[in-house]
Amino acid sequence: MQDTPDIADRHDAVCVIGAGASGLATVKNLREQGFSVDCYERETSVGGAWNWRHDRSPVYASMHLVSSRPLTEFPDFPMPDDWPDYPHHTRLLTYLERYADHFGLRDSIWFGTEVVAVTPAGDGRWEVTTRSTGGGAERVQRYAAVVAANGHNWAPKPLSVDTSGFRGKVMHASAFKDPAQLRGRRVLVVGGGNSGCDIAVEAAQQAETVWHSTRRGYWYAPKYLFGRPLDQMLLHWRLPQWLYERVLRLAVGDLTRFGLPAPDHRPYESHPVVNSQLAYYLGHGRITAVGDVARMEGSTVELADGRRIDPDLVVTATGYLPHFGFLAPELLDMDEDGRPDLHLHTFARKHPTLAVVGLVQSDAGLFPLAHWQSVAVARWLRLRLTDPDRAAAVQQKESSRPLRSWTRLKVVPSSRHWFEVGHLSYLRAVQGLLDEMEPAR
Amino acid sequence: MSPRVLRTEDWTAPVPPVKREVLSALPHPDDGRPPLLFVPGLGHAAWSFREHWLGHAATRGFPAYAISPRERGTLRAYVHDVVQAAAGLPRQTVLIGHGFGALVVAHALARYPARAAVLSAPLLNGWAAVGAALRANPAGALPGLLGRPVRLSGPQLGLADTARVAGVPARLCRELIMAPDPGEPVGAPPTLVLGSPDDRVVTRRALDAAAARYGGAPLLFPGMGHDLMLAPGWEEPIDAVLDWLLKELPS
Numbered sequence: 001m002q003d004t005p006d007i008a009d010r011h012d013a014v015c016v017i018g019a020g021a022s023g024l025a026t027v028k029n030l031r032e033q034g035f036s037v038d039c040y041e042r043e044t045s046v047g048g049a050w051n052w053r054h055d056r057s058p059v060y061a062s063m064h065l066v067s068s069r070p071l072t073e074f075p076d077f078p079m080p081d082d083w084p085d086y087p088h089h090t091r092l093l094t095y096l097e098r099y100a101d102h103f104g105l106r107d108s109i110w111f112g113t114e115v116v117a118v119t120p121a122g123d124g125r126w127e128v129t130t131r132s133t134g135g136g137a138e139r140v141q142r143y144a145a146v147v148a149a150n151g152h153n154w155a156p157k158p159l160s161v162d163t164s165g166f167r168g169k170v171m172h173a174s175a176f177k178d179p180a181q182l183r184g185r186r187v188l189v190v191g192g193g194n195s196g197c198d199i200a201v202e203a204a205q206q207a208e209t210v211w212h213s214t215r216r217g218y219w220y221a222p223k224y225l226f227g228r229p230l231d232q233m234l235l236h237w238r239l240p241q242w243l244y245e246r247v248l249r250l251a252v253g254d255l256t257r258f259g260l261p262a263p264d265h266r267p268y269e270s271h272p273v274v275n276s277q278l279a280y281y282l283g284h285g286r287i288t289a290v291g292d293v294a295r296m297e298g299s300t301v302e303l304a305d306g307r308r309i310d311p312d313l314v315v316t317a318t319g320y321l322p323h324f325g326f327l328a329p330e331l332l333d334m335d336e337d338g339r340p341d342l343h344l345h346t347f348a349r350k351h352p353t354l355a356v357v358g359l360v361q362s363d364a365g366l367f368p369l370a371h372w373q374s375v376a377v378a379r380w381l382r383l384r385l386t387d388p389d390r391a392a393a394v395q396q397k398e399s400s401r402p403l404r405s406w407t408r409l410k411v412v413p414s415s416r417h418w419f420e421v422g423h424l425s426y427l428r429a430v431q432g433l434l435d436e437m438e439p440a441r
Numbered sequence: 442m443s444p445r446v447l448r449t450e451d452w453t454a455p456v457p458p459v460k461r462e463v464l465s466a467l468p469h470p471d472d473g474r475p476p477l478l479f480v481p482g483l484g485h486a487a488w489s490f491r492e493h494w495l496g497h498a499a500t501r502g503f504p505a506y507a508i509s510p511r512e513r514g515t516l517r518a519y520v521h522d523v524v525q526a527a528a529g530l531p532r533q534t535v536l537i538g539h540g541f542g543a544l545v546v547a548h549a550l551a552r553y554p555a556r557a558a559v560l561s562a563p564l565l566n567g568w569a570a571v572g573a574a575l576r577a578n579p580a581g582a583l584p585g586l587l588g589r590p591v592r593l594s595g596p597q598l599g600l601a602d603t604a605r606v607a608g609v610p611a612r613l614c615r616e617l618i619m620a621p622d623p624g625e626p627v628g629a630p631p632t633l634v635l636g637s638p639d640d641r642v643v644t645r646r647a648l649d650a651a652a653a654r655y656g657g658a659p660l661l662f663p664g665m666g667h668d669l670m671l672a673p674g675w676e677e678p679i680d681a682v683l684d685w686l687l688k689e690l691p692s
Contacts, residue, residue, distance in 0.1 A: 075446075
């Protein structure tokens with residue numbers, strides 16, 4: 001960074017927080033709209049969650065995409081078409097690195113720099129306090145707008161039971177980087193999400209004994225249906241909920257026979273778990289399904305039904321919680337559980353120059369949603385400058401967009417499902433916003 | 442027109458991958474200029490640019506690539522291949538399409554934010570192209586009406602030798618006529634339209650219409666035929682393109 005003290009006011013520049021997939025797309029799309037951008041990244045490289053070298057990265061050794069390539073790639077920078085339907089996480093990282101190089105985004109990124117605080121400076125402008133990740137002096141700069149793209153898969157949700165008296169090893173899924181860590185162990189995997197199922201399957205091939213603990217029943221969707229990736233088939237058919245439930249019952253069948261609880265919700269009401277191999281290994285006796293964990297003491301784990309098991313390694317795949325330490329909760333209209341209330345899960349309702357990109361989960365990949373969110377943010381910020389009257393009209397119109405048109409109102413009451421959206425309905429809403437912002441002809 | 446967000450066909454029926462032929466001529470040393478991707482027109486392939494333009498662009502410091510159309514391809518598959526090839530290059534790419542290749546580029550621009558775009562003798566209007574072909578070379582064009590390959594002649598293209606120019610399947614001619622509107626380019630790339638007033642494939646009116654759509658007047662090279670990259674005097678148009686790029690894209 002330059003040493004001159006007088007650049008503290010960055011005038012019309014926009015500050016982007018994070019250089020993961022969402023941050024990179026935001027930088028690119030803001031620059032495409034002519035904005036000058038400063039992106040702050042606490043790590044020393046791009047890729048965010050997908051960069052397994054980052055200490056906050058949630059990727060684990062065997063991680064592959066759970067949504068297929070065409071529904072996961074950025075719409076304007078496709079992944080190579082000779083890649084498999086479900087690429088490995090290392091390929092995702094090379095993809096993001098190539099995206100950053102292709103569009104020359106690194107020029108706009110300050111690596112090894114953390115955002116400590118973002119505070120309103122009046123007139124819709126923002127004061128952003130940054131600091132070198134290792135520590136050191138803080139620096140305050142003024143920006144015309146702030147876009148937080150800090151990801152929601154890096155602050156692990158703690159296990160709800162006390163593990164201090166447990167003698168075995170306890171690790172979070174994000175610490176599992178090498179299948180050898182499971183070899184010959186007696187492993188308990190806690191969590192029924194995609195990572196929990198993937199790691200249970202991996203353990204089934206490596207470990208001596210595997211227990212898989214889930215709190216509730218899920219719909220376990222197969223990765224392929226009739227030889228085609230599941231998400232492609234679902235979008236092709238546009239199945240209503242009741243028909244999708246039928247298809248799953250037909251294709252996957254009743255898993256309660258293996259000891260898994262029956263789903264307590266209907267499909268589409270939780271983030272989809274896509275795993276073809278869980279039932280296979282349950283059926284081969286390599287994985288034993290167990291219920292919720294009640295207590296962990298000494299060398300035993302007591303389950304909710306009173307049974308006792310004796311794992312020597314517990315992998316907690318409990319998921320993550322969104323975390324915005326640098327923003328006062330009221331700026332994002334957070335509720336008492338820390339859930340922001342944002343228009344389209346993107347735009348702060350009371351601060352037109354504050355937005356969040358990438359804070360959604362859908363039944364397909366995140367990158368296309370983050371791309372179109374950031375396109376909408378960039379065009380919105382541009383429209384505010386070029387045509388304030390129209391911007392006001394768009395804001396007025398958007399405030400009447402019904403919530404149910406873009407978000408799933410009925411979801412499993414759990415900390416990880418409130419920002420679940422449907423790929424199609426969400427993108428349709430974003431298309432609506434982009435159309436409104438288009439200059440009248 | 443805002444960009445098309447819902448792309449169900451791409452999500453649910455992706456274009457099947459093929460091995461693509463991409464020829465290249467690279468500058469030494471590479472000064473970081475944007476790569477150029479040339480897209481050939483009907484009956485032509487990457488070879489038509491390797492003759493002169495690729496090497497010339499490289500000597501002027503631009504990494505230059507040319508892609509061949511896939512066998513039995515459709516407009517959709519060609520567009521897919523161009524976007525794939527462009528995204529596979531190390532830097533944001535300039536798309537340069539000739540003839541039908543310009544139509545492919547126009548569609549690719551709605552998908553991929555090109556650094557800049559050049560539409561050379563662009564064949565964007567199918568009906569105008571049919572009329573021009575029937576006037577210039579009725580014997581070659583008429584078989585198309587019967588579903589047989591259309592042949593392009595030397596006088597039509599402005600070439601003495603057309604041995605390497607392949608017949609055009611009637612299916613592609615139909616696609617040219619039925620092609621949907623390409624849509625607005627993403628990322629608003631600077632776009633140059635060039636051609637010849639004496640082109641017997643793309644009429645002057647079609648050329649003006651294309652230029653008007655992309656916001657300007659066409660750059661004209663009188664006396665040359667359709668195949669600007671092969672005909673005698675090929676240096677002039679490519680030098681004009683490279684000069685324009687140097688002016689539009691300050692490094």
